[in-house]
Amino acid sequence: MKKVLHLISGGDVGGAKTHVLTLVKELQKNLTVKIVCFMEGPFAQEARDMGIDIMVLPQQRRYDLKVIDTLVKLIKDEGFTLIHSHGARANFITRFIKNKLPIPCVTTIHSDFMLDFKGNLYKHIIYTNLNVFALKKFDYFIAVSESFKEMLIGRGFPADKIFTVYNGMDFDEDISYKSREKFLEERGLISLKDKKLIGILARLHPVKGHEIFIKAAADILAANKDIHFLITGESTEMPALDDLIKQLGIEDNVHFIGFGDAPYDILNAIDINVLTSYSESFPYALLEGARLEKPTISSAVGGIPMLIEDGENGYLFKAGDSNELSRKLSLMIEDEARSKAMGKALYKKADKNYSLKNLALNHINIYDIMLENKKERNTDENNR
Template sequence: MEKVLHLISGGDVGGAKTHVLTLVKELQKNLAVKIICFIEGPFAQEAREMGIDIMVLPQHRRYDLKVVDTLVNIIKTEGFTLIHSHGARANFITRFIRKKISIPCVTTIHSDFMLDFKGNLYKHIIYTNLNIFALKKFDYFIAVSKSFKDMLVSRGFPDNRIFIVYNGMDFQEDISYKSRDEFLNERGLAHLRDKRLIGILARLHPVKGHEIFIRAAADVLTDNKDIHFLITGDAGEMPSLDSQIKQLGIDKNIHFIGFIDNPYDFLNAIDINVLTSYSESFPYVLLEGARLEKPTIASAVGGIPMLIDDGVNGYLFEAGDYKELSGKLKIMIDDEEKSKALGRALYKKASENFSLKNLAMDHIKIYNEMLKNKKVRNTDENNR
């Protein structure tokens, strides 16, 4: 039986965490699969609660390579036949494992690796280049949208070794979340329970385009004084956003609400789900919003247009164009029934086309192809 080892830092949050945990849980139904991560924390704990075989190998620092020999020993002892890596830290470690083993290695490109550390010059210079150094040595790549495959090819990665797999989720699984009133109460926003709420659930990072969300909010508020906008995270994480809000004079209508453990708590509380990213793969927050039939507006980047058909099951806008965003927000605000219909249509498309079962089966096909190619290469080498 084939055995697949997934490597990931373990400090992951958001889409990458959701992707790896739900994928591995589903893969376990058909394969022997294990996760090894390098940080003890919520990721590892959640994996244990889901019944996933996970092991933590702590590192003293981000690029501590003492774990390499331990990993190689585990791979050989437990008989893993393939390594699947996720993220810069795991990619870097896999780069050195490859020198000591001969099994295929694949990495999933969850984001544009040239933008991952944007906003921190030191990390951008060091970590981005180390990730590129590691990526060049992988056998295969999984891109989570066609645009990401095109991006990889444009940067010199071989077209014939890149697979495309769109994210998926289990639309049949029971989900739990707090009521709108309970969520707003605990965040000190009980006074907003009867207001229209527009929200963005994304890490506070320049690539997510929060400044566009804020400028669009200011535009909406010129005609709709009673709308409120919720941003996950704390204002101190990106002080420039707080300054922008104050300069626009809209601080009474925009609320930073802190870290969110359960995305559905937040998504259930808002009326319109917005994503303003300059770069995206195929974001889980849109699938999670679709799960709750949330009316959605997102920038037309990455794989997002594969899910959202503009004006049919949501709205798209050109990344960076706050005027287009505010215009489409106003349409949704003015016609609540149409907005709800868009949310229902989004659920229908998402549930029919982007299921967790499809995600897992696509990965199994890729694994089988990788292993078949390895056998062919080994046979050719033995016949020389």
Template sequence: MKVLHLISGGDTGGAKTHVISLIKELNKLIDAKVICFIEDIFYYDALEAGIDIEVFKQKKRTDISVVKRLEEEIIRKDYDIIHCHGARANFIAMFLKNKIKKPMITTIHSDYKLDFKDNFYKRIVYTTLNSIALKKFDYYIAISDTFKDMMESRGFEGDKIFTVYNGIDLESEIEYVSKEEFLKRYNISGEGKLIVGIIARLDAVKDHETFIKGAYKVLQQRKDVIFLIAGTGSEEKRLKSLVKEMRIEDYIHFLGYVKDPYSFFNAIDINVLTSISESFPYVILEGARLKKTIISTNVGGINKLIKDGYNGWLIDVGDSNALAEKIIFFMENKEMIKTMGENLFKSVKENFSSKNMAEEHYKIYKQILESRR
């Protein structure tokens, strides 16, 4: 079986981790290749992972000259299935669909109506184009049951939607620097302090404001804690102003883009996610590899993994009071940080490995091809 995966190539978050983890495992079962349209960190990380990847460079996002090249590649290599990831790949696939007679599938990594929430132009243009492109696909893979329900509620046919939860490679070696070296990089003193961290792009959908408000409430009671925010985005200026207004700049540190996320996870004690919308985020799985427990909003499929008081805590969207309460609970019960982190690693190992994820994809590909015959 031969499957071609298409992705933007500008990806740095969960989609990047997903595709690289998936293709590494899929190549043990089938012949899988990736084509991307931007030569960036995704491309270099995929090469380093030993993945068969090629760049079909676009001049700009709307450049569809790559469609002809893709058509020739698909016919020449006789791919059985074309599998897309993200808005740019979906847009290109919309034009490719009429030129090839192959089943086409796309993975729904996020709520596509929120992908460009922070940019008016992109929200109007790219969200509209992606919504149109999505209707052209034969099949869909949703990252959670919640996303499958979302797709059905928007008029997509349920029998064309499969659900596969994200999985992570637990066998490859993790590279990271020591906690001391990581903090020194940013001139942060963490001695005698509990370290609470969030790593996510600084966009409204990630709701860092709740993280900051929760931190403020913790700091009214305890000062032996610091908060790290890793990521960049359109909300950065507003969030920094908010921290300044609250006069907690000495306790909240903006790190910018962190190129080695496992060094970040190694440095923190508690991982936090305050998103308004998620599918099944990799930041929880990546933190779990280093046995870091999580406090997360109860969105998407996260409750399939997190069990309150066992391997982490779930809070409602926007509930900064609950976030503060859970952080203070950990500060007063520090032995639970380690115990719940170990439990999270165990839960991920048993149910959310990249091996399981690849096997589920293989079954779906087989089912699609058999139904076509």
């Protein structure tokens, strides 16, 4: 019988959090699955609210390895048959579990792990190398886009051990969100309720390319001062972005709105959904926007071109090219009817191809392959 233990830090936000929680909730319908995370917080509480079996094993610090013996005992006592890891911290811990137990392990590559700690030299040098050290111990890898699979192969990981599974979501599940007016009022922006609002839902990190969004905003505002741009997060998180906004003289039209755990509140409030990342997998911000039929423009990175067909159900631009972004933003602003048609077309494609049910079934198939391969290896060893 398959019993899967998912390991994740527990401090995750955005796409990784959505991916793991929705996946595990769906997997629970077909097999025994449990999450262990290493810090208390919104991730763990949301898992509990969703009825997910979750256990928190607090670490004093990232290198606290006392949790390993506890996890080994848990795996033995509860009869888990494989480990599914997510993220650098969980990967590091899984490597040491593998030294104690011959249990198949798979990790999902949610992002370009060489860029995860970009912007912090200490973390980049230490944590990136520790993650690479851990990844070399894994039996299998799940890439959330074909480009990520190619990335792994290019870095020396065996092609026959890598699966590609695109993210998915439940398009039939009821969702609720605040009205545009209520959301803007809570953020002190009620004066913008009748304005055209363009937003970016992404953590403030250099890989997300927010400066491209800001430069494109300046181009748009040179011709139309009645448009406003919303950025999730606080300006203090990346002061260089705030400096750029002031340097361009657009601080009256660009607003940091903080971030919560309700992306649909933000998506419902904006008119156009933008993503400017230099590297991506297959981001939930675009699937969530598609759920609300939002006109969308994104950099053509990772698996995004699998979802967005340029000029058909949205627009794509070359990563780092603010001029192309501003040009395509202008097209979307000027032709509202076509923009809305693109949003509807994006919803139809996402609903048809990237469902949560397919996501879970693909994972179950991978788990079956992992366990069958282990069985065959054990048989071969016994016959020697």
